[in-house]
Each structure stands twice: as C-alpha cells, then as structure tokens.
Amino acid sequence: MRGILLERLHAIPAARRMLEDAGYGERCTYRAGDFSDVPPGGDVYILSRVLHDWDDERCREVLRHCSRAMPAHADLLIVERVLPGDGSASLATAWDLHMMCNVGGRERRADHYARLLDDAQLTLVGRSPLPLDGSVLHARREVSPV
Template sequence: MLRERPQAAAAARSLLAGALPNGAGHGDRVERRAGGFADVPPGGDVHLLSRVLHGGEDGRCREILRHLSAAMPPHADLPAVERLLPDDGSPSLATARDLHVRCTVGGRERTAGYYPRLFADAGPELVGREPLPLDARVRPERRARRTR
C-alpha cells in the first residue's frame, strides 16, 4: 500500500501504471490511499520514510515516528532515507540542503549521531545504516521490542 498526500498519491497512480516515462507498470500491485501520518493503518511489513524527517522540527518528527511505531507489528521495518550532515564539517550536499529546508519549511538535516536521540522515545530502534548516492543514507529502523 502507498499512503501519501492526495496530490502525490495521484501522481504515483500514473507512474506505477506506466503512463509516465520510465513508469513501472505495477499499478495493479499497489493500493494507493491518500492520508497522513496520524491515520496510518495498522499492520504492514515495511513503512518507508524518504526525505520526510528533515522537513520537520524534532517534536513533529517524534510525533510522526510515534504514529508509525504504533501501527507497526513487531516484525515491521521502518527504513528512513535522509541526507546526513557530516560530523566533521566536511563539504557535503547535505549542508546546502540543510540551509534550504531551514529557510523553506523549518526543518533541518541532521548528523548520523543525532538520529538515535530523535528515535529514542518514539519507538523504532536503529538496526543499521547503508550509504546511498548524493550523501543520503538509509537508516533501517525496526519497531522496538519492549519486554514488560
């Protein structure tokens, strides 16, 4: 299932159906629903966040993560794709993107070391980190398995 804002869900319908250049032709395999993070349906094996967290301040990010974590079964994964600011101040595309999101939407890019704190009280736990092109990283998170 693809859950996205209404305009993005409509664009995904065309792309997945193969109607756009480089379309995937998999429209019949994906259920599309318009919606937000506050109404994530329960279940699902994977909940992908791609360039979502940099668009918000910490409180909003934690709210999003709590909604997702509450909807995720124990085996579910939450890959989060974000650009990471370098810890050492070295040149990076993430630095320019940081300035852009701060000025336009009030969010920010973060360092790799910052994300565990962001996720700490929201539920998911970090299980790895994989590099992607253009200074992005996928951060596989998994719903925390809490013992009582």
C-alpha cells in the first residue's frame, strides 16, 4: 500500500520524520497543499479529525473537494467523535464544547454528517466504532443511474 499525505508545508517535515521512524516513509509521497488540492484518482481518502475543526459550510467545501477528486470506486473514511443521537453521556459532548469555544468547530451526530456528505454528492454507507467514543464514517460518491 502506498499513500499521499496532503498537508500544509510547515507540517511535512514532522510528518515525514514520524512515518520514517515507523518504517513507512518510503511508502508515502508528501504533497504540500490544502483541501483545494486533493489529489485525484485515489482508492481511499482519509480525513482524520479534520471536519470537527470547521463550521458546516467549510466542511461542505472540504467534502466537495474530496468528492471531485474521488473516482467512482473510491471510499472516503472520516475519523471523528460522533455525538450520540439519544443525548446519552459521551466524551464527544465535552469535545463539542471544546471545539465550539476554541476553534469554532463542533462535533456532530451521524445524521448531521450524512447531510453534509449528501451536500457534496457523497453518501454515508457505514459507521464503525473506535475507542474513546470515536468512529470511522464510511462514505462513497453518489453514482448517477444510467
């Protein structure tokens, strides 16, 4: 497996060191850029703890850039804490407050992510739990009927 790490220029040296120290450096291509520079043609795209930093409109923009870059067969994996739909206690609730107060972002419920994805012509097709109330949300491009 090989990958492209899209990151801001100032973060690439640290990312390169970490991946090389872990033995994966030669399997990664490093590309300086932002969300408008999403490389096309990948099989899997990963946004890990990215969307919670932003308001809904910026999330839609990020997701649209991903959607445009993704071939029809590609998957988008989104790693975030997801607020429980039933209002039960969750670590995500504390993070929601933290994100709103410090960066203007927020944690969201799965149905909220589904709406943001839909606005970018992506469909939420699954969700898998992670430790510490995290989740991997699995999305795919909507395919127009022939």
